[in-house]
Amino acid sequence: MACRLKTIQNKSTSPKVGGPGHGRQPFTRDEVPTNEDIEAAIAVLRYSADEDSVREKMKTAFPHCQAMVNDADKSADVFPRALDIPGLIEQDFRLLFGEATANKFLEKWPTTFKGKVMDSHGLTPTTELLELMRNAESAVENENGWDSDMAAILLLLHLLPSAVQGRKKPGQMSACQGVDQLIRFQKVVTSVQQHLDSITQSGQPYLLALGSTKSSIHSYFVVIDKHARQWPQ
Template structure:
């Protein structure tokens, strides 16, 4: 088994962990997350908050956020979002429905993630993920002995494809889950969806049918993607990323900010990222 979420072990996890221990780059070591930090992510996911009582003042702020203009009221939106953070941590809250400004106002996802995890150090994921790229691809070639054979040329995408293929969804009980996809299908349909410049965004969104968050790569071809955006329930979020690795970091964070479960076809993959890089 490449990764066992019950023990945070497995061949892939243990091999990368050994490489990290042998890394003598003292600067990189100092900048790593606290060793127990990924456990706080799990505790946050599992913790059930109490129902939040919303007073009249908070109701006014929520109503403002529903009707606010992201272009002319950006700073006020950010302040009202800070003041209503406690509401988003409440029980049985449809965050995206109650706080629609997430879908048109820059910076709100990052701000909420920092509020959730003050010990979070920006860009640590990107640094560690890039450092592991060569090792991940070597492990993939060693254990599979097959080429990736993908149209994507971005190195971070290749690394992610390799990881997703080594971390397929686990069967639920004795039978596979009804909607379980192969690791190849899971990557193409659930993690990174490609939109060619000539195709309609609405058609692509309708065709994907994904309700869980995913990355949409846009460009003339898979070898020349111009930017990446995040889509949740057919809604495109405002942040645009030139680098896939930044979009992947944002995709991970948005699950916690919006209190969303991982897609069951990518649960192994995201849990591995959580343990290994966060």
Template sequence: MTHTNERDTIFQKMQETFHFWQGLIHNPETSASVLSMFPRLLDTKGLVLQDFSLLFGAETAARLLEKWPSYKPKLIKEAAALVQTPLLQRLLQSARGEQVESSAAYHPGWDSDMSTLLLLLHILSPQPAGRKRGHKISARDVIDHLVVFHKSCQSLDEHLDSDERQQPYLLASGTTKRAISAFYIAMDKKLIPCQGNTSLAAFDELFKVHFVFSLNYDESLRSMYTFIQTTIYNIDVGSTKESPKLKELRAKLLHDV
């Protein structure tokens, strides 16, 4: 694989070695070196998607993109019932596809799908950071744990060098948040290019990275990721710990006519 640029060959060889490198991932002595041992993950789009499908099957792998159109308006409706803040109001406008004043303070600027995903963070309320009693991370702060905008004219390497995040997140590179030219999954100070060119498709890959590389969720995003995992993908339903708020939200969405 190291000496070929033929996409079909790379995909075939990664599939053939799937169980081998999954073994490396689950071995504490080798898990940190997987991206170095399999560098094609860093320059070949779609390998994460293939590996997730090998883990769970094509039907499960397709669920977010298939189900999102039915969940999206319900999530917008739920967010509209929350106590309104300037940030929440602008996210709601963006999620609905309404015009937002570009000069507005804290204008998030993301497209409709990403704005709706950020609304989900508000609905489920980010969890306290670490074990510091009484300290709660705000929805505005936790957004950077999920997605970071990067001006396409700036250096990606400089961003990675200065980045201290421990868990994977989306790096969206473009001229504005509504004009993204490429999405990457930033992990271990390396970039995995996303095959998807929309915010929803990129988030789909970000979610799947956690299972492909056997990673824990960022604590501040745990409720959001767990909702996506159990409610939309139907993965490990019943055996995954869920907050009462998450269970209530799922019940409302599934019974909302």
């Protein structure tokens, strides 16, 4: 039956509705800003040092910023404020998905999703997978492993179709390799700036976990193009 359903899906010619490639419209506001309002907001964003003012103007310019998010030349004068004003990334997420969606994941992760992820029976029992499952299920911190919450999040990489099926295409990274692309650990004896200076080339964004051990993380940073922003802000 599973094979038949997969065959039908591959042969289907119906248009796709949803998924990461689906266009998403931001939530509408009660008052739609005019072109003059947007131009005035962008002018403030370039020079204002007042954080509250920048946050408010980013809300005004949000539809315009979303329309040109893939145009680096046009957005260069606006988006750098996300590097020096805390909370702008979260604000954009809430404007794009709405308050209910923005709050849903963190509210339900400990009680709903985490338990389902930890129930990962039937997967290929690799050494890395078994270690993550032990750490996720244990209430006692393992000095050499991630804490329970992070271990459960990393288990998601092992639930990807290629990992579940036990095979990967040529050039496709394994779940274990994916962990290094998602998060990197650094002891507190090394500064974040030293880590950024050691980056030889820009790549995909990732999390930098700073702490004494993997199970005792003091802070997280989102690293994008050799810039680091502490998260949560």
